[in-house]
Amino acid sequence: MLDAHLTTQLKAYLEKVTQPIEIVASLDGSAKSAELNELLEEIAALSERISLVRRDDNERRPSFAINRVGSDVGVRFAGIPMGHEFTSLVLALLQVGGHPSKTAADVIEQVKNIEGDYHFETYFSLSCQNCPDVVQALNLMSVLNPNIQHVAIDGALYQDEVDARQVMSVPTVYLNGEVFGQGRMSLEQVLAKLDTGAGAREAEKLKNKEAFDMLVVGGGPAGSAAAIYAARKGIRTGVAAERFGGQVLDTMAIENFISIGYTEGPKLATALEQHVKDYDVDVMNLQRAERLLPAAESGGLIEVQLANGATLKSKTVILSTGARWRQMGVPGEDQYRNKGVAYCPHCDGPLFKGKRVAVIGGGNSGVEAAIDLAGITSHVTLIEFDSKLRADEVLQRKLHSLPNVDIIVSAQSTEVLGDGQKVNGLVYEDRVNGEVRRVELEGIFVQIGLLPNTEWLKGTLELSPRGEIVIDERGRTSLPGVFAAGDATTVPYKQIVIAMGAGSTAALSAFDHLMRLPVAAKPELVAA
Template sequence: MLDANLKTQLKAYLDRITQPIELVASLDDSAKSQEMLGLLEDIDSLSDKITLVRDGGDARRPSFAINRVGTDVGVRFAGLPMGHEFNSLVLALLQVGGHPSKESAELLEQIRNLDGDFVFETYFSLSCQNCPDVVQALNLMSALNPRIKHVAIDGALFQQEVEQRQIMAVPTVFLNGEPFAQGRMGLEQIVAKLDTGAIAREAEKIKTKAPYEVLVVGGGPAGAAAAIYAARKGIRTGVAAERFGGQVLDTMAIENFISVSHTEGPKLAAALEQHVKDYEVDVMNLQTATALVPPAREGGLIEVKLANGASLKGRTVILSTGARWRTMNVPGEAEYRNKGVAYCPHCDGPLFKGKRVAVIGGGNSGVEAAIDLAGLVAHVTLIEFDSQLRADAVLQRKLHSLPNVDVITSAQTTEVHGDGSKVVGLSYKDRNSGELKRIDLEGIFVQIGLVPNTEWLKGAIALTPRGEIEVDARGQTSIPGVFAAGDATTVPFKQIVIAMGEGAKAALSAFDHLIRTVPVEESRPAAMEAAE
């Protein structure tokens, strides 16, 4: 199952196991079971601390458990954890086998202290780059707390379950048989959702933090670059981010990042976060900014209010809140999101195998999505508002060569139709004739660009009609001491490499502002301080 090179690498990892584990396989006569058996036999042969046991009693076949011998600690995979999930398998073997996690001691202790019995089921697809974060987080929790159980299920292999539970997006997580979450979630997010007092405790901790010289809001490429450049100046730097990595986490292949011929979004996001943590930067994850309060006077502190009720202050602030997928904003879209309306063809495409889908958008993203989906689904209809596609010519040639793709231009999507539980079709208006038409289908993939995450800044700072933060050549906004960078700004060409450059520039501009501005506290007359 595994080639010689991969076996050598895996053996080096498995040498770190300190406690004996069992691989308990539940198999049938299928080809997938034979593949699984081959994989497990390979793993068994690489460590004397691993024992393979066949004929487990689990109802899902093929599946296997990784159990710590003599304990209740274990995790289960239903399906072959290859592709993006192979790392999840390796980490599960190590963690169940006693190898310590690199997560913070505080977070690990919080997991151990969770009170309750939690049985998680995660449905994933092997092409989903968002799924491993969820699978790995829940596996780690299972390895730390025996009252937490987790099974990771390949939705493409257990299609009947997917249909019964009406799962139309991955990752989808059930807790104790009830829907718990959909989409990418990190370990901190999952724990915070289970530990109801965590938000209040974190807010109290934030309230005690001293002002920063540079406070970065947002943890994408621009925010990471800004934090690194600020920290390298030796000044007190903080980062408040809703999710570190931002939109990069939802990006599949990255092939235009200079000096790196190919990488994937989650891998790049992890590298960004680690690089930031190499410096003395105070990183505050799971923090949503809700308001920006300008300084009362020149040199005063700028305040950023957070959703948890706390506030952060800084002598300068760099806004790098990025962007998110633009929605169609038509009836039915919100109601059937993750029930047939999707935004990530790489993640959710395998769930629509053999079905009819539409792709909305004729730019590069839309055409690439249609090409990818055409190899999975029965039929793709690409719908473009303009009179012609806007994608690169090479992509259009590939698209038009596919036999199961139709292209409709000059079409405005007007409504998503569903039966109460899932998508069954969409309506669009022919912009030439004005005629309304309907297409029967099971999935809709929306690929119509991005919208900046700046709603919380309205009224506080100058924005364009499109919601972009207005910046000058130095990244300065309409408020002195407040800078901005990345996809949330007016800087053209929303690219990772550009966002990083703009983040670095904003940090250098912020430092220049600091050395040229006397803080209010330092400029107060001595007589006033004596009087106080």
């Protein structure tokens, strides 16, 4: 299963294993079991510290456990962790094999101190770029703490189980048989849900921080660029981000990032965070800003109040809070979110194999989603509000060539229907003749653009009618000392490379502002 390149890479990684590992395979007579067995045999052959045994006693087959010999340390995969999950497999082998994690020492200590019995189950899909973060976080927790167990389950391989539990979005995490969370979660986010006192302790730490010269709110491409440019000026720089990487974490393929032919969102987000941390930047992750107080109202320093009650102070602030997927805003959408209503076709598409789905939106993202889903589902209905599709012509030609796709234009979605548990239909109005029609389906993928994350700024500084932060060519907002960059602003094109340039511009403008601030008068020396 592994090509020569992967085999060479994996063999080099496995040289870091210091403690013996036993891989325990549970198989049946299926083709997938044979495929998994082949993979495990190849892995075991790469290191003398790895042995492979077969015990067909697990309820999920094919599956396998990676155990540290002579201990309770181990993780389990139900499925074949290739695709995006191959990195999860490699890390599990290394960590069970004794290679230390690069996770911060205080976070590792927090995991080790968790008391109680925790059995986690994570449903993932191999095409989901959000799933590895969750799988890797819970795997590491199970390695560090014997009270924690984790099994990562390929939802596409265990369709009956997915249907029985009505899993319609990945990653979906169960804890002791109950839903624990859905969507991307970092190790710190998992810990915050388990350790309810962690938020208060973190808020207390933040309250005691000295004022920054430049505080960046948001950790996406714009915020990362701003932080790097600020830190290189030698000034005290901080980044407060709700999730470092921002919307890039939800982006699958990136093919227009100049000088890099192809990359993926999570990979780019990791590189951004590492680049920022190469400098002396105080990164405060999992922090949501709730209020901005201008310097004129807060004694000379700009204040950013956080959701956990802490307040950060700075001489200048750069707002780079980005944007999120826009919702339809119709009855039933919130009720059936993750129960048939989805926003990431790459992540959740495999869960709808052989089913009927709709895609809302006829731009590039909507048409690309419909093309992808047509190869997985039985039928796709694309619904566009405008009288024509707005996607690139090459994408439209591909879409029209697919036999299991219907295209409906001049249609306004008005309601998501369901049986109380999951989606079973969509209602739309024909904007030409006013007729109301229903589409029978099991899934709805919403792809209708972005909404800026600026609600918390209303009434504080100037926003456009679309809710974007109004900026000039230097990234200045309507408030002195407050700058902005990226998808949350009035910049006309929402692109990664443009956001990075805007973040750099905002940081340079903020530094120019700092240089022109009056110098505080020094106290005169009094003769003895």
